Amino acid sequence: MADMTLTSLQKEFLLHFGEMGSRWGINRTVGQIYALLFLSEAPLNAETITEALGISRSNTSMGLKELQSWNLVLLRHQQGDRRDYFTTPDDLWEIVRTLVAERRKREIDPTLTKLRELEMMGKTGDPYAEARIAELREMIEMMTQFHDEMNRLETERLVQLMTMGRTLGGLLDKAPRLNPFRKAK
Amino acid sequence: MADMTLTSLQKEFLLHFGEMGSRWGINRTVGQIYALLFLSEAPLNAETITEALGISRSNTSMGLKELQSWNLVLLRHQQGDRRDYFTTPDDLWEIVRTLVAERRKREIDPTLTKLRELEMMGKTGDPYAEARIAELREMIEMMTQFHDEMNRLETERLVQLMTMGRTLGGLLDKAPRLNPFRKAK
DNA sequence: CGGCCATTTCAGAAATTTCTGAAAATCATG
């Protein structure tokens, strides 16, 4: 295995990601595996990760599986070595796009589906709840459509948009108004 | 207590929020309490919530405390009744703003602080990790600044921006370019 | 002050999630 003495920088970063893991909807181990890969220039194999983090080999396997299900790691192979090596994308913007897409898939889309389903139920004798649900569905649709738009922009454009600062408000004056939308109460 | 027979619409919505709770970083009970308040036109007191959800009074108390720490519920009082009554804001945009702000506070800000702290460590003998950490910090700063900007817009403007659709890309051509930023590799 | 109603706290019980070691599956290669 590559020498797996971690620098104090790596150690601290990795412990932080571990602690934050629970807040981000992944567990400590998964957070730490990700952090380790993120800071490693070269791809790492499961055995190296296991040693570096002092966890069981099976736990590493499950953690990597979880990261793969999030599309957060890339699988690489080395010439003449059958083991799997993992990395994270170099491009941070790609990472963020993936993260947002996956979170949307897990945290938003199922709710959108459920809301549409509830609206299909028809009259329920609770007009207030029906209205609230419809309103919520509309808002989520608007936000996911906006996300789709942002996602369509190339990275350079996205950065341009994000660094616009105060101009954002003024810019809207120049935009044609489409889809006039009722003002929120 | 107000009659707490739930309609089937309420029941389904509430169960869904309960299930999603874990994905959203709150627990089932907290999700259900929020869902119930969200669909109720009138504010509810703890006893009513307890009965409606079939949980213990103390669990309700803890759940409400959690929701208050997220600023997701409003406390109301009724004339001649000493009990606390809770609701959610009518304005969904306000709810989303709060949600995003709180998530940022819990999920992003501590990491930003930690990254800055790690950068203070100075030379660590791991230039790649140092560079990666700096790059991550820069990106998070850019995104949080963008969030601050969006947050500064009034709701009407925000809706206008979000409903712009395809025009978004074209609009950028009209914007003055500030802060040219290196293209991602 | 004392009684009463409402809410919070908290220690332990219950439920859920995470982790491990051992066994099973996979799969390239001789």
Place this chain on the structure above:
DNA sequence: CATGATTTTCAGAAATTTCTGAAATGGCCG
């Protein structure tokens, strides 16, 4: 198709989180 290296699965153990009932706290009113 047998071998050995690698990865995955999975049942139970360990750790963590959530929930409860009982006791403590808080505060209003007479």
